[in-house]
Amino acid sequence: MKKVVKYILSIGLFVGLVSCSKQIYTADIDTSYYRVNYKNTTDKDIDKMIAPYKSQLDAQMNDVIAINPEEMTKRRPSSVLGNWFSDALLEESSRIYGVDIDMAMQNYGGIRVPALAKGKVTVGNIYELMPFDNKLVILELDGKTTKMLLDRVAEKGGWPVSKTLSLDIQGDKATNIMIKGEPFDIDKTYTVALADYIANGGDNCFFLADSKRTDKDILIRDIIIDHLKSKPKGDREIIQDKTQRIKNIKY
Amino acid sequence: MRRRDFIVRTTLSGLGLASGTIPLSALEDHDITRLTILHTNDVHSRVEPFPMDGSRNEGQGGVSRRATLVDRIRKSEDNVLLFDCGDIFQGTPYFNFFGGELELKLMSELKYDACTIGNHDFDGGIDGLHDQMPNADFPFLIANYDFDNTILRKKTQPYKIFVRNGIRIGVFGLGIELSGLVPKTLYKETQYQDPIEVGNRISKQLRYDEKCDFVICLSHLGYKYRNEKEKVSDVHLAENTEEIDMILGGHTHTFMSEPDIRTNKKGEEVVINQAGWAGIMLGRLDVFFEKNKKGKCVSCKNTYVV
Numbered sequence: 001m002k003k004v005v006k007y008i009l010s011i012g013l014f015v016g017l018v019s020c021s022k023q024i025y026t027a028d029i030d031t032s033y034y035r036v037n038y039k040n041t042t043d044k045d046i047d048k049m050i051a052p053y054k055s056q057l058d059a060q061m062n063d064v065i066a067i068n069p070e071e072m073t074k075r076r077p078s079s080v081l082g083n084w085f086s087d088a089l090l091e092e093s094s095r096i097y098g099v100d101i102d103m104a105m106q107n108y109g110g111i112r113v114p115a116l117a118k119g120k121v122t123v124g125n126i127y128e129l130m131p132f133d134n135k136l137v138i139l140e141l142d143g144k145t146t147k148m149l150l151d152r153v154a155e156k157g158g159w160p161v162s163k164t165l166s167l168d169i170q171g172d173k174a175t176n177i178m179i180k181g182e183p184f185d186i187d188k189t190y191t192v193a194l195a196d197y198i199a200n201g202g203d204n205c206f207f208l209a210d211s212k213r214t215d216k217d218i219l220i221r222d223i224i225i226d227h228l229k230s231k232p233k234g235d236r237e238i239i240q241d242k243t244q245r246i247k248n249i250k251y
Numbered sequence: 252m253r254r255r256d257f258i259v260r261t262t263l264s265g266l267g268l269a270s271g272t273i274p275l276s277a278l279e280d281h282d283i284t285r286l287t288i289l290h291t292n293d294v295h296s297r298v299e300p301f302p303m304d305g306s307r308n309e310g311q312g313g314v315s316r317r318a319t320l321v322d323r324i325r326k327s328e329d330n331v332l333l334f335d336c337g338d339i340f341q342g343t344p345y346f347n348f349f350g351g352e353l354e355l356k357l358m359s360e361l362k363y364d365a366c367t368i369g370n371h372d373f374d375g376g377i378d379g380l381h382d383q384m385p386n387a388d389f390p391f392l393i394a395n396y397d398f399d400n401t402i403l404r405k406k407t408q409p410y411k412i413f414v415r416n417g418i419r420i421g422v423f424g425l426g427i428e429l430s431g432l433v434p435k436t437l438y439k440e441t442q443y444q445d446p447i448e449v450g451n452r453i454s455k456q457l458r459y460d461e462k463c464d465f466v467i468c469l470s471h472l473g474y475k476y477r478n479e480k481e482k483v484s485d486v487h488l489a490e491n492t493e494e495i496d497m498i499l500g501g502h503t504h505t506f507m508s509e510p511d512i513r514t515n516k517k518g519e520e521v522v523i524n525q526a527g528w529a530g531i532m533l534g535r536l537d538v539f540f541e542k543n544k545k546g547k548c549v550s551c552k553n554t555y556v557v
Contacts, residue, residue: 023542024418024464026496027283029522030537031510036530037300040316046360047315050298053353057344071305112295112342117306125304127344131296132374157478197434204431 061124066228066236073115076108077158077169077246081116084240085129088227089136089220090162093193096216096223097138102179104162104193105153106220107203110134111160121238123225130221134195140212143186148207150174150184156203158246162193168249175249195220284416284540287328288467289321291335292501293528295342295371296354301529312530314357320533321361330415333362336501337369337426337471340380342529350375355386363389365411367424367469368396369501373437377401392424392469395449397442409453412461418540421457424469425450425488427502446472446483447491454494465538466496473502474511474525489513489521497522497536504528510536 072081090104113129141149153159155172168176177184195202201209228236300313325331335358340351351372358366368391372380381402384391394409410423425446429438450468457463468488475486485500493516506527513521526534 024540026465026538027541028539031524032535033526034320034533034535036313036317036320036533037311041319042315043318046318046357049357049360050353053345053349057348061344114307117304119304124344127347128342131342131347200434201431202434
């Protein structure tokens with residue numbers, strides 16, 4: 001019996017030694033970054049896989065619904081793309097909900113393209129700008145909650161907001177807030193059009209989750225597409241507003 | 252060429268060849284193994300290249316072109332691993348119309364070895380992700396999402412071990428906190444667990460129980476957060492764990508021009524890398540393994556392939 005134990009032990013020792021002697025170390029690491037672009041050839045098999053999906057999409061996505069006279073970029077704290085987008089939300093939300101809306105906004109990350117190129121704007125472009133299935137909702141907020149939301153906008157470095165709102169960012173707070181040409185009043189109630197994603201507490205807006213809400217279950221993307229399509233065909237040039245609605249103030 | 256010389260030279264002295272006690276065959280290439288790690292992140296349904304419309308990224312990216320690039324690398328290297336670090340879904344109508352089906356089928360065709368889960372991979376709901384998973388021939392690795400009370404129970408795995416030329420490479424996945432980022436109606440009863448704690452535990456398990464020679468984390472935590480320094484990131488993960496050798500990241504869409512080398516709790520180096528987004532970039536790390544000789548440095552030579 002003892003002999004067997006000894007034998008097993010020595011095998012164990014042997015295996016241990018062997019595995020020790022095969023110790024593997026990292027000697028060096030090289031890094032490269034490849035740019036994937038037109039210089040790479042395409043793969044025929046992959047193209048074949050994509051083709052049937054692509055043809056289905058192209059049929060719907062290539063419809064030109066507006067003309068953009070100049071590239072619009074998305075920037076913090078305020079940008080021409082953000083201005084156009086949130087003004088469209090304001091205009092359409094007032095129409096859809098049949099009430100006067102004080103302001104519309106979109107979280108910065110909700111607009112998914114860095115810019116909308118000059119020229120033809122297709123349905124596909126709007127899908128890429130707003131790929132999320134977010135819906136537009138109207139919140140009725142008391143002054144205190146409105147301030148929390150605007151502070152959140154400031155803390156995030158500025159979100160796209162409609163022309164009815166302007167503010168300064170001081171540190172991570174919103175100051176010098178103007179709503180429809182009037183200074184912000186903490187005792188007033190405000191109506192805000194925004195994405196259900198935010199109203200549900202997204203982007204850490206937890207404080208909005210219990211707010212009074214009206215929801216007609218309409219996708220923001222469809223609202224923007226319809227906004228552009230509703231203009232008469234000869235008059236579909238996007239009107240740009242370059243006003244700095246949110247400013248960073250040093251203190 | 253110089254690199255090869257360096258490794259041969261160090262191997263030589265390491266084996267005590269100078270004294271002539273080791274047969275020459277020990278010098279041959281099998282003592283040095285090159286592992287080529289390729290990675291993407293935040294491809295966001297970018298099936299086709301960005302359209303030629305004058306926009307910033309026009310003509311860049313595209314799965315078909317990535318396929319030929321990966322193919323070329325596979326033809327010239329013996330040990331290639333291809334990973335994705337999450338946010339495969341969302342960003343083009345391909346996702347809105349087909350729910351991620353094509354993205355996963357294409358990744359299977361490109362022979363991805365594994366991926367982790369990003370926050371946007373929940374955009375079709377946890378049920379949508381579940382329904383698309385059969386289109387993937389590769390595992391979804393995620394160690395810090397507890398799916399036990401969801402439809403994804405047992406559909407993912409915390410880690411996978413790849414063996415290449417006798418070298419054991421342990422790969423695990425970590426995801427970002429979903430609460431406040433993804434509507435709960437989409438991720439449902441998924442329980443998020445602290446990435447540092449889980450990362451430490453899993454990497455130790457891979458190193459000691461699974462005897463891995465190299466431990467890689469596929470992360471969707473984000474590289475680092477300038478305005479939210481407390482927020483857990485790849486940098487935090489690297490500095491607060493002990494057994495992770497490499498973190499391949501995502502979420503912050505960071506185009507790196509060189510990897511960030513951080514020091515872990517044991518004073519050892521951790522390599523953090525990320526490859527932008529949308530498949531515009533393919534990251535490549537060549538790790539050289541030597542038997543019996545501890546490497547002196549983890550120097551990173553950066554090559555730009557345009």
